Amino acid sequence: MFAYNAFGLRILSELCLPELLPGSGGPDVIINCAEVSDTLDEITSQRVCYAANARRSLFCIPGVAKYLIEEDSRISVDPATGADIDAVRFFLLGPVMGALLYRRGFLVLQGSCVEVQGAGVLFLGLSGTGTSTLAAACMMQGHRVLADDFCAVSFASSDKEPEVVPGYPQLKLRPNTVKQINKDVESEKGLRPGLEKYAIPLGEQFCDHRLPIKQVFYLSSRGSRFSVDVLHGREGFMGLMRTTFHASIIQELWGESKHFMQCIKVAEHASMYRLEVSAFSSHFTLSQLTKLLADTLS
Secondary structure (H helix, E strand, C coil): CCHHHHHHHEEEECCCCCCCEECCCCCCEEECCCCCCCCCCCCCEECCEEEECCCCCEEEEECCEEEEEECCCEEEECCCCCCCCHHHHHHHHHHHHHHHHHHCCCEEEEEEEEECCCEEEEECCCCCCHHHHHHHHHHHCCCCCCEHHHHHHHHCCCCCCCCEEECCCEEEEEEHHHHHHHCCCHHHHHECEEEEEEEEEEEHHCCCCCCCEEEEEEEEECCCCCEEEEEHHHHHHHHHCCCCCCCHHHHHHHHHHHHHHHHHHHHHHEEEEECCCCCCCCCCCHHHHHHHHHHHHH
16 A cells, blocks of 8 residues: 555555655545446436435546545545556546545635745636646746645635645646746656646645635636736636536535535635636747736735
8 A cells, every 4th residue: 555645635545646745644535446336326416427425426437447435535446447547547636536625625626726925826717728837837936836737725724714735746737838847748757648738746846735825816818918807706706616626516416505605715815816818829938927927926
């Protein structure tokens, strides 16, 4: 068994997960290899490749694996015959881990988080809007990265601010961004077959402790300019709702009220903005984004 830390949880795993930091101590979560059924009883939420009830969540990814989350503390993995191990880990550490975090009370938001002056700054947006690219730009500016792909927000204490917990010590970047941070694409590891993204280890540029949320930037790619607009009230709240990881599934499992209250609490404690830039296309290089962000984050 391998011991790891991620999202403030101690994880004991039969699978080797090199994306995670090594850990120790009694486990909060156990990942084991076992046969998994492709059905659940008393289903309360169901989508393509996914089903859940009050106690379990089931993911069935054709050609990759079946994953069963039980009692918020165990993930059973049943790889398909001949499955690529990188693909098995990719789904385990992505949607499956996100579902486990929801079950443990976290709000999971789609995007990246960096450390600025001892607090967390979130870049949120749907897939392809450039949240990882912005995190890479901040890293070039000297800021450490706390999370990429998705951010887990903890509400551990009712009298404390919402906090982002550290995720995986890597960035998921496309080839053009990898080259701009002076990395050789050929020497970097692809995330999984069929996906042109690379896992870039962060090393000392990873922030390994939780941070209160200072600012949230909701990414918009409607124009060709770089602009930042303050979001007030409902606008900021709706940005959080739209970028919640698998929001419709979460609302079916636990109802809208819990999700609403978590988003409201984040919006109450953080400054909310819309960051508009044309999907980080040819209009901006990474070095230009770095300069533009310097004033925004100061």
